[in-house]
Amino acid sequence: MTGGTQEDRVTRYDIVIRGGEIHNGSGRPGRVGDVAIRDGLIVALDQVEGRGVEEIDAAGCIVTPGFIDVHTHYDGQAMWENTLAPSSNHGVTTVVMGNCGVGFAPCRPDQHDMLVELMEGVEDVPEIVMTTGLPWNWETFPDYLDALDRRQLDIDVAAQLPHSAVRVYVMGKRGAGREAPTSDDLKQMRAITAEAIRSGAIGVSTSRNILHRTKAGEMAPSLFSDKDELLALAEGLRDAGAGVFQMIPQVTGNAAEEFALMRCIAETSGRPLAFSLLQMQTGDPGAWQQSLALLADAVADGVTMRAQVFPRPVGFLYGLDLSFHYFTLHPSYKAIAHLPLTDRVAALRDPDMRARLIAEQPSSSNEVELALCKQFKYAFPMGDPPNYAPDAADQIARRAAGLGLSVPEYALDLLVGDEGRAIFFLPGANYRDGNLDAARTMARDPNTVLGLGDGGAHYGMICDASYPTSYLQSWVRDAPPATAIPLPEAIRSLAWEPALSVGLEDRGRLELGHRADVNVIDLKALRLHAPTTAHDLPAGGRRLRQRADGYVATVAGGVVTYRNGEHTGALPGRLVRGARSAP
Template sequence: MTDYDLIVRNGLVYDGLGGPPVRADIGIKDGMIAHIGDIAGPAAEAIDAAGKIVTPGFVDIHTHFDGQATWENRMVPSSNHGVTTVVMGNCGVGFAPCKPDQRDMLVAVMEGVEDVPEVVMTEGLPWSWETFPEFLDVLDTRHYDVDIAAQLPHSALRVYVMGDRAAAHEPPSAKDLEQMRALTREAIEAGAIGVSTSRNMMHRTKAGALAPSLFSEEDELKALATGLRDAGTGVYQIIPRVTGSAVDEFALMERIASVAERPLSYSLLQMPAGDPDEWRVSLDALTVANDRGLTMKAQVAPRPVGMLYGLDLSFHPFSLHPSFRPLLDKPLAEKVAAMRDPAFRAQLLSEEPEDSNPVSVKTVIASRFAYPMGDVPVYEPDLADRIDNRAAALGVTWQEHAYDLLLEQEGRAILYQPGANYRDGNLDAVWEMLTHRDTIVALADGGAHYGMICDASFPTFYLSRWARDAAADQRIALETAVAALSSVPADAVGLGDRGRLVAGAKADINIIDLDRLALHAPTVAHDLPAGGRRLRQLADGYVATIVSGVVTYRQGLATDALPGRLVRGCKAIAAL
């Protein structure tokens, strides 16, 4: 009989808690870390990690796998970037609770807010639940390549309680508020890890209607908070308004956190318009709030949050032009053939984008500020390479230059527009956010934005860009970076049993060749239900990823193992 199921030998072990690395072996038994040190005993399997770093599996607390988790077992494109636990149900959008006659409404919200095509959800969602506890029960029957935790989404809850009045943004009655409070408590007690909402006016259906949660008054937001307090556990996640007073918005979040008596986190970015330093106002207020006893964190991104444009993606410079509309659902080759016709080119270049959704029109217009992505993705591009500047140098309009770029690689070329966090052409604001004591690396959005954003690669970028390649004055110590991807987010949502390499912790582990760690450019795969497309992004340098003591990835390739399960509620480290 072997002493261990698996031993990871000879690696440089980073504990995920910020401690200095140690050369050690890790012995795993029954999905748990049994011992760290010199291990001479036998094991059913051993992995030699000599010359590699060994880290906890990464914890991603901002994903949207709510639909994907019901029809798929692999949570790509997150699980191939060292992520071993994901938290979904962010931004107030999701699919439970939901009555049968409300399904179309929730699908429309998810399609618009998170760019999941309606046909994919219609084909993929089994809808074998109505209440949130029933939704968790369905997830509990499934196996994954990561662990999954779920939050109760406010828009779904509002629609469930108020029906059509929710979509019409009518105020809730006292009875409505009491029911929302009770259902929040019910969801948390059933295993939801928290509740989420959005106040971002960009969150709309594809047709342009605002998401149900957006006009909710403070009493409704506090009803959710009171439900958390009643349950005595769980977290509150919120997308604040990005227009208006940052001071007033933060004060509202403080009041919510005070009522909930539970941790609250919110999204924070340097926006491309308005006051370029408004994010600092939020960070300063965050410091004061935590100093006076609240538990509040800002979720921040380690690079620009960028839009991707392409003929096979959700948007490109001409996707909303009237003459292009008939081509939207055509195969890529047919789009390319049409665009190579000089007459079609002249017609398309003479038009302007048109759509009922102002956010979609704004997204298309912003493509003038995009850059060619290339085979090796560049997330800090030179301003001279921006499409409008390249066009000026060539003596053509930006639309003409964009047209030519889109036809490269037989129409598979991708244009990258670094929006938030790249206002000054550098990542100085990002560095300040990442190094603030009260922030969490997040906002990767895995499972969402299938055709316009591919930020699930954040962990790979963060380690390589900030812990390995940054200039000395901005380099983040590797032990700090590993903690930022593991124990810090895990602890923020109450999952203290993971994100650390210590005896008694869950055996979620990455073995990484740090020198080789690198990202490939995103590519398009048509592998969703109904043949829907999504962006994927591969990486080099992941020697192995282990979930609950079982290897799920070797050299970046998935194994057949699916040890991931639903996580219900907060978890503490096991006693050995």
């Protein structure tokens, strides 16, 4: 018998990415070469002689690991649809959800409404979307993971156990009412945490942020939990010998005292702890710097802790077709809020309606919502492309004064612009009078990890899951040479560092044997578009979407999932159960 044709003897791969500048995620300089993929893994690098069933021309492009966002809220979206956008539109191939102590498991059948109300308030997911979209085919957290395991998605997901859900599950209405737990309650919380980790949860999460409230203004169950309750969760991690502890600390108060509590949790659990860190607009302007200094001391002492930071201002978005704007809580606007957008625009142009709205005051039992509406005057026109570092002179209140108008008068003129589709941006954190130095400093600190994209939540108020694109565009490609972040460092920050922080060491690097999650990006063509609204959630619910140009291809699990920003229909994404060691 003959040995077959020469073509038969050529090594075959599923995909070969040719001639791109490979940035492997280590932080080392890129090199031009090829990447070969077979059976979902990277199997050859540099000069690949064989052929791929699919060949991708990456000449002139950068080739990177798939990005990882460790702070999202796709807990519901992963159950009612197969694409985890906006994250998957921006090169993200793995997300970690269940952050901030909120989620949908564990949950008894008579507690569904409590968790829905909490998610509606804290994460701005409409009630009708959840009641229509959630199958509730689980009770315990292992049940929830099993339900996730049956899903087919465009990217991988890892889930965390949410503290507020645990509290309600164990204590019922006592937990929702933030009563102190009994010793038996604490034992149950500890056991539930260990059980969740052993069944595949990546960690446990909690929130101490006073802004986290239900739609009615009630504070989240986890807020103000005593130290012994938080340590019960930490002990559950210790019992399981795995998992991470994610926490949003108090955004006001003494930074040193809050950090001491977090350090105690990390030391008790013996597991990594990650906490959200922002430069707040109010309060102590140096609190973030104090937290970074305390973090450096803890790491030097051998305590595994990281701060999750955001590389641009955290942005609240306003508009007639979004959750909030200046008049959302005015009585006359509430009377027309149910109307189609075109009818509301017509109503707001009516002189009598305008006069009523200008004379009225907002009304709500939720003080956080009241504050959000009043802060509209500090927002900026969004623009396209979006400007995340606006000039302080363009603030709505300052523009109104310059035109000789009151804020309500000017707000009405702005809101009916573009037939009611105009969007306005309020830098909620990491921004002081146009200065983003704090965001840049936090992003480059050796003890921080990029995250806080919040994908899957804040459907009508925040669209921050696009940060990988803006980071590469604004901080790397377009920044002045003196302040530009080197491309290899930026890729490491988007891929390998977040992977390490949650123990997913099988991804985030372009190395032999690693999971084949890959982006091919035309960096010169990279362009982030302004957010837009779509009414495509369950029951016609509204959400913000944000597209980008420049993503030539995204590969997840060895399958091309996006070409030129368009979904191919492939759904290789699955639940990731627990930590993964490096190959």
